[in-house]
Amino acid sequence: MIIDPKGLERRDLNALMNGLVYPRPIAWVSTVSADGERNLAPFSFFNAFSFQPPVLGIGPGSRQGVNKDSLRNIKETGEFVVNTVNEELARTVNLTSAEFDPEVDEWEVAGAEGLPSETVRPERVATSPASFECKVKQIVELGTEERPSNSLVIGNVTRIHVIDEALDGYNPLPEVLNLVGRMGGPLWVTTRDRFALPRPDSRDPNEVQPEAAPK
Ligand SMILES: Cc1cc2nc3c(=O)[nH]c(=O)nc-3n(C[C@H](O)[C@H](O)[C@H](O)COP(=O)(O)O)c2cc1C
Numbered sequence: 462m463i464i465d466p467k468g469l470e471r472r473d474l475n476a477l478m479n480g481l482v483y484p485r486p487i488a489w490v491s492t493v494s495a496d497g498e499r500n501l502a503p504f505s506f507f508n509a510f511s512f513q514p515p516v517l518g519i520g521p522g523s524r525q526g527v528n529k530d531s532l533r534n535i536k537e538t539g540e541f542v543v544n545t546v547n548e549e550l551a552r553t554v555n556l557t558s559a560e561f562d563p564e565v566d567e568w569e570v571a572g573a574e575g576l577p578s579e580t581v582r583p584e585r586v587a588t589s590p591a592s593f594e595c596k597v598k599q600i601v602e603l604g605t606e607e608r609p610s611n612s613l614v615i616g617n618v619t620r621i622h623v624i625d626e627a628l629d630g631y632n633p634l635p636e637v638l639n640l641v642g643r644m645g646g647p648l649w650v651t652t653r654d655r656f657a658l659p660r661p662d663s664r665d666p667n668e669v670q671p672e673a674a675p676k
Pocket residue numbers: 487500501502503504505506507520521522523529530531532554555557558559560561611643
């Protein structure tokens with residue numbers, strides 16, 4: 462099947478894109494509005510795009526042209542915190558994705574405890590295994606006025622918090638982090654099933670490089 466996305470209904474495109482691009486990591490995003498109201502919601506249009514400098518991107522959408530609360534807050538303040546999500550947190554995180562009115566405090570819905578950030582106003586989630594304080598670098602609007610869509614929020618990471626037991630030096634330990642991801646529809650995925658592929662040597666790709674340096 463060859464599909465021209467222009468001809469598809471929003472619902473079908475959603476199913477296709479989310480069902481084909483996976484696993485997507487999950488950002489549990491903490492923000493505050495200009496007048497200090499806090500918000501917490503999950504976004505799986507999320508990834509890292511650079512490590513030096515550390516840059517993350519999230520893709521919060523709109524509701525029929527009205528920015529979701531997280532996006533509105535980010536536009537108002539230029540700040541957000543990405544909290545990572547492990548298996549233990551998954552169900553709680555899912556609760557905070559309900560379409561609440563802006564005045565509902567998802568922190569209370571989740572029973573989540575906040576800890577102060579160092580460089581931004583939104584708090585980080587105490588039980589998240591790793592969190593990133595971020596300041597907006599750029600926001601790219603992906604929709605048009607007739608067809609509103611998500612915004613690509615690109616953030617510079619200004620602090621990284623990781624629980625001590627999940628680090629061996631600066632190497633995060635996946636078995637301790639136990640992060641989860643999102644697939645299509647209601648499907649989530651664990652990261653318990655892993656395999657290692659050492660970086661190949663360009664002179665002989667079948668030979669393993671003695672010390673594979675990151676690109
Ligand atoms: C795991 C998960 C991932 C999600 N990813 C996104 C996403 O990338 N973009 C988006 O607009 N909504 C996403 N949603 C839906 C939002 O979480 C939901 O619309 C939420 O109510 C937004 O909250 P806010 O209005 O407080 O910002 C996701 C929901 C879940 C459960």
